[in-house]
Amino acid sequence: MVRAFVLLAPGGPAPCRVLYARTFGTPPGAGPGGPRQRLRRKEQLLVVARQVASQCQLLQASLGRPSSPQLPQLPDEPVSLQDAPGGVFQMSPGDPFPERVTVVWLSVLALAFALVCEPQENLSLAEITLRRLAPRLLLSLRLLGPGADVLLRPDAADGLLDRLLPHGQMLFLNERFLQAVDRELGLKVSR
Amino acid sequence: MFTAAAESFLRQAREIQEEELRRFTARVSALLQGPEAGPEAVDGLQRLHLSVAATKYPRKLDGKFVEQLQTVLCSPKSPEQIQVLCAAILREMSPCNDLVLSCDEIQDTKLLSLVSSVLLAQGSRGEVAAVGQRVVQGLERRLPEGQSARFLLPVLANVISLSPGSLTEEQTNVVSKKLADWLRYASIQQGMAQPSGGFFSSPRTKQPAPITEVDGAVATDFFTVLSVAQHYTQDQWLNVQAFSMLRNWLLCYGGKELDTLNPGPLKKEDGDLQKACLIEAVTIMDIICKQDSSYVCRAVSCLKILHSRICGDATYARALLPIAQFFLNHSKQAAVDSDAIYKHLFSDIPALLFHNPSLAFEFVQFCKDNSQLFTDASSIFRQSFPNLFKFLAWNSPALISEFVDLLPFLLDPGTAIEIFHLLLDLPCLTAALDIQLRAAALPASEKAGADPAGKPATCLEAFHHPLYRSMFQYLLRSRAAPEDAPDSLVPLRQLLGSLAGSPRVVQCAETVPVLLELFFRVVAEFADGSLINQLVVLLLQRSDQLYEIPAFKEDVYRVLGSNLAMLCGLRPALVVELSTEILEFSGAVSNIQSKEAIFTHMAWAVGEFLSVSHDKRCTVEQITRFFETLEAVLFEITQLRPQASTPSCAPRAISVLMATLTKLAARSQDLIPRVSMFLSKMRTFVQSPAVTSVYCEEDLEEILIRATELMNLLKMPSVAQFVFTPPVASTRFQKEVNDSLPLALRMVTQLLEPAAGSMPV
Numbered sequence: 001m002v003r004a005f006v007l008l009a010p011g012g013p014a015p016c017r018v019l020y021a022r023t024f025g026t027p028p029g030a031g032p033g034g035p036r037q038r039l040r041r042k043e044q045l046l047v048v049a050r051q052v053a054s055q056c057q058l059l060q061a062s063l064g065r066p067s068s069p070q071l072p073q074l075p076d077e078p079v080s081l082q083d084a085p086g087g088v089f090q091m092s093p094g095d096p097f098p099e100r101v102t103v104v105w106l107s108v109l110a111l112a113f114a115l116v117c118e119p120q121e122n123l124s125l126a127e128i129t130l131r132r133l134a135p136r137l138l139l140s141l142r143l144l145g146p147g148a149d150v151l152l153r154p155d156a157a158d159g160l161l162d163r164l165l166p167h168g169q170m171l172f173l174n175e176r177f178l179q180a181v182d183r184e185l186g187l188k189v190s191r
Numbered sequence: 192m193f194t195a196a197a198e199s200f201l202r203q204a205r206e207i208q209e210e211e212l213r214r215f216t217a218r219v220s221a222l223l224q225g226p227e228a229g230p231e232a233v234d235g236l237q238r239l240h241l242s243v244a245a246t247k248y249p250r251k252l253d254g255k256f257v258e259q260l261q262t263v264l265c266s267p268k269s270p271e272q273i274q275v276l277c278a279a280i281l282r283e284m285s286p287c288n289d290l291v292l293s294c295d296e297i298q299d300t301k302l303l304s305l306v307s308s309v310l311l312a313q314g315s316r317g318e319v320a321a322v323g324q325r326v327v328q329g330l331e332r333r334l335p336e337g338q339s340a341r342f343l344l345p346v347l348a349n350v351i352s353l354s355p356g357s358l359t360e361e362q363t364n365v366v367s368k369k370l371a372d373w374l375r376y377a378s379i380q381q382g383m384a385q386p387s388g389g390f391f392s393s394p395r396t397k398q399p400a401p402i403t404e405v406d407g408a409v410a411t412d413f414f415t416v417l418s419v420a421q422h423y424t425q426d427q428w429l430n431v432q433a434f435s436m437l438r439n440w441l442l443c444y445g446g447k448e449l450d451t452l453n454p455g456p457l458k459k460e461d462g463d464l465q466k467a468c469l470i471e472a473v474t475i476m477d478i479i480c481k482q483d484s485s486y487v488c489r490a491v492s493c494l495k496i497l498h499s500r501i502c503g504d505a506t507y508a509r510a511l512l513p514i515a516q517f518f519l520n521h522s523k524q525a526a527v528d529s530d531a532i533y534k535h536l537f538s539d540i541p542a543l544l545f546h547n548p549s550l551a552f553e554f555v556q557f558c559k560d561n562s563q564l565f566t567d568a569s570s571i572f573r574q575s576f577p578n579l580f581k582f583l584a585w586n587s588p589a590l591i592s593e594f595v596d597l598l599p600f601l602l603d604p605g606t607a608i609e610i611f612h613l614l615l616d617l618p619c620l621t622a623a624l625d626i627q628l629r630a631a632a633l634p635a636s637e638k639a640g641a642d643p644a645g646k647p648a649t650c651l652e653a654f655h656h657p658l659y660r661s662m663f664q665y666l667l668r669s670r671a672a673p674e675d676a677p678d679s680l681v682p683l684r685q686l687l688g689s690l691a692g693s694p695r696v697v698q699c700a701e702t703v704p705v706l707l708e709l710f711f712r713v714v715a716e717f718a719d720g721s722l723i724n725q726l727v728v729l730l731l732q733r734s735d736q737l738y739e740i741p742a743f744k745e746d747v748y749r750v751l752g753s754n755l756a757m758l759c760g761l762r763p764a765l766v767v768e769l770s771t772e773i774l775e776f777s778g779a780v781s782n783i784q785s786k787e788a789i790f791t792h793m794a795w796a797v798g799e800f801l802s803v804s805h806d807k808r809c810t811v812e813q814i815t816r817f818f819e820t821l822e823a824v825l826f827e828i829t830q831l832r833p834q835a836s837t838p839s840c841a842p843r844a845i846s847v848l849m850a851t852l853t854k855l856a857a858r859s860q861d862l863i864p865r866v867s868m869f870l871s872k873m874r875t876f877v878q879s880p881a882v883t884s885v886y887c888e889e890d891l892e893e894i895l896i897r898a899t900e901l902m903n904l905l906k907m908p909s910v911a912q913f914v915f916t917p918p919v920a921s922t923r924f925q926k927e928v929n930d931s932l933p934l935a936l937r938m939v940t941q942l943l944e945p946a947a948g949s950m951p952v
Contacts, residue, residue: 001352001439009193017193025353026285026314035249037286037314042247058588059548062695088552089589110193118352122438122474123553124467124509148197151204152237154244155275166345167308168352171435172468175461177427 002168004116010053019150021045024168047096052105052114106130204245236276244283257289285312294325304342323350323357341428348436355443363444373429441478473513491525541578551582555593565600576601578669584620587699599713618700622690623666630654691740700743711754723762731776752788763800778820783840798851814859831879842890853901857911873898
């Protein structure tokens with residue numbers, strides 16, 4: 001299962017920002033209750049985001065690319081994810097989640113998408129899921145534009161996640177199913 | 192990206208005051224109460240969500256409003272978007288004290304899923320259990336018209352993931368049976384499956400669909416991975432959902448009913464998904480076989496065929512890992528020889544695919560998960576460590592922490608030396624891999640280009656050049672080869688110097704000090720005298736033979752220096768046994784400048800351990816020889832009029848040299864007058880104008896104080912001897928070189944020089 005999904009702006013010189021984050025259930029009895037539980041959740045996600053940003057910047061450097069591309073693409077130009085850099089890393093127990101987690105991430109222009117997975121999860125499927133979520137989120141939330149939809153339209157992001165990653169369950173969706181999902185969501189995704 | 196607009200909204204949301212929020216909430220509340228909650232209500236809820244989400248400390252919303260959100264969420268009349276937003280706000284606020292939400296009365300499965308997302312966010316075992324019960328109830332009964340179980344399965348998956356004990360055994364069996372039905376049902380549709388060739392051209396003629404192509408008997412016991420149909424129906428959805436959650440379900444619950452499932456053909460629609468499905472299927476087979484070993488034999492034969500199909504195809508490499516894991520878990524039981532599988536995996540794959548970050552990660556995970564395999568020194572696993580390091584060399588930032596966990600399993604007396612060299616040359620390996628990749632990408636015509644008689648002009652040309660070829664081959668070897676090490680890799684390191692600035696090489700270089708430190712810590716636990724001696728000699732040798740990256744060399748010297756002292760502490764006798772090498776190193780004045788960290792620790796170790804109490808073979812001649820060597824160095828660097836060629840060095844080195852000479856003199860008292868005279872000249876040294884321009888005042892003062900203390904100590908030779916000859920029992924030292932010395936010195940100095948004020952005026 002996926003424990004959380006994070007959409008972030010890795011920054012470069014600027015600090016990294018969490019633009020949208022969704023956790024899928026809170027393990028019971030895992031820590032403090034009340035407001036501290038909420039605070040802990042937010043801080044855990046921020047730690048993940050920072051680690052993703054760091055790995056992203058290091059990978060961009062090793063590939064010889066600028067770490068924070070400034071040029072936003074026009075929204076209606078199809079964003080190619082074929083060469084989008086991404087990676088996998090593990091976070092040890094206690095840092096920041098009680099149990100070990102594996103983070104799969106993908107970077108598109110000045111954004112990054114990450115799945116926080118339980119250990120022993122199918123990472124190939126996680127990568128596929130990310131590569132499907134990313135363009136659909138870019139489209140629905142107009143992430144490459146100047147607006148702030150990502151902050152103001154959590155329902156759009158939630159709707160996508162409910163279809164492609166319901167309750168953190170990754171799905172083995174073949175092309176047909178994916179097209180059906182896009183129809184349900186009213187999305188026109190270039191193929 | 193984080194736009195200006197987003198920045199502005201976020202700031203507003205964070206700065207909104209309680210009073211303003213209260214008024215805004217009241218407005219939204221009124222909108223929600225109206226007959227039709229329209230776009231204004233949506234907008235209000237969206238902004239409210241941001242206000243709640245934007246701060247780390249929780250926002251207090253009016254209790255009545257929170258209740259209203261829950262009512263609106265559960266009401267069938269509410270538009271879906273409004274429901275989604277209410278759920279989002281409630282989740283964001285979780286855990287909520289004011290939650291009255293319950294899933295008992297909700298009939299709509301989609302709404303049930305949404306409400307569950309809020310309940311499962313509370314972190315309450317009771318809530319999780321309640322959701323679990325409700326969902327199982329929904330699955331057991333016949334659902335109302337138009338409702339689909341499709342939305343319930345992910346909830347169930349989440350429930351068992353959060354709290355595996357939430358369901359009773361009876362409920363578990365019921366669900367298992369349903370899952371089996373859904374998995375089996377879609378296979379019946381396969382009879383009408385359409386050829387998928389129209390979707391995209393298939394470069395491969397052979398379809399690896401081994402689960403169904405082996406003999407029918409095997410196939411019937413395993414399920415299909417995907418079904419493809421003209422139209423998707425609810426049942427196809429259930430098939431997909433059921434398969435997607437199957438692994439976790441089996442891990443939590445087993446499932447007797449799931450052992451007999453009908454398969455369908457695996458159709459190729461999406462290459463990547465197909466591979467992911469294959470991996471999932473193998474993993475599930477593994478789990479089933481663990482739970483019921485009667486399936487092992489048949490699974491083994493199936494997987495052997497699968498392996499032979501895909502082992503030649505690099506795009507299926509990631510699937511080799513779960514297959515290997517399966518054989519590791521079960522081949523003993525099936526009395527099957529799977530060595531060929533492991534050999535292919537460890538010998539061929541890393542060399543070919545080190546540059547694939549996902550494979551690299553999974554491969555290293557595989558090694559960590561099966562670390563017990565590495566304990567057998569002769570095994571293919573242990574022998575393949577050079578290949579494993581290729582993953583690290585190429586993907587350093589992502590894999591360094593994994594290798595910190597893995598390295599201890601690779602180290603033993605047989606591999607320590609080779610791994611020592613490998614770690615020091617890790618950035619070279621990165622550069623060599625880069626060249627290997629580029630060379631492989633060259634068209635065939637260019638590959639033979641280099642003139643063997645001349646010198647290669649570029650690294651790329653050098654790759655195949657006779658002068659360098661064997662060095663490259665050694666560096667890029669797949670297996671441990673302690674006997675095959677070329678005499679020297681120096682020419683190759685120099686050649687690769689042009690790549691020393693490449694980001695990937697630099698990132699790799701940054702991981703080396705950490706691993707080196709760990710290396711020494713682990714080796715210290717098992718190394719015998721012979722290995723320690725070998726390491727010390729190599730350490731001194733290699734200090735001249737490092738890849739030319741200044742920051743890298745500095746860090747490596749630092750680690751080597753402190754660990755050199757550690758090794759000497761473990762085996763003090765080595766100072767006597769390796770006196771030739773140590774004298775050679777300590778006598779070279781250039782070493783004090785270029786490798787200060789190593790030199791200083793070496794000098795300290797000589798002073799500490801060169802004594803008859805540590806080794807009976809320590810003679811007066813040896814002490815004298817060391818003394819004279821170090822004295823010459825100290826003389827060279829403390830000239831009153833330093834020439835251009837005089838190396839400048841850290842003041843600490845001067846202090847350590849003085850202390851070491853003093854210690855040696857305390858053991859061979861004929862040397863005391865020489866040291867005392869030397870030390871007395873230090874006052875002149877620190878005051879000389881040429882020197883004061885090179886060193887700062889504090890450092891010079893420290894040197895002078897130290898020299899004075901040492902001189903005073905020597906005035907009482909028997910005390911000096913006592914202070915400088917620590918009992919042999921203390922072989923572990925923790926602190927920095929001079930920590931305990933100053934304390935002793937100051938005590939003695941106070942004895943010798945009366946404190947100010949105690950003299951009669």
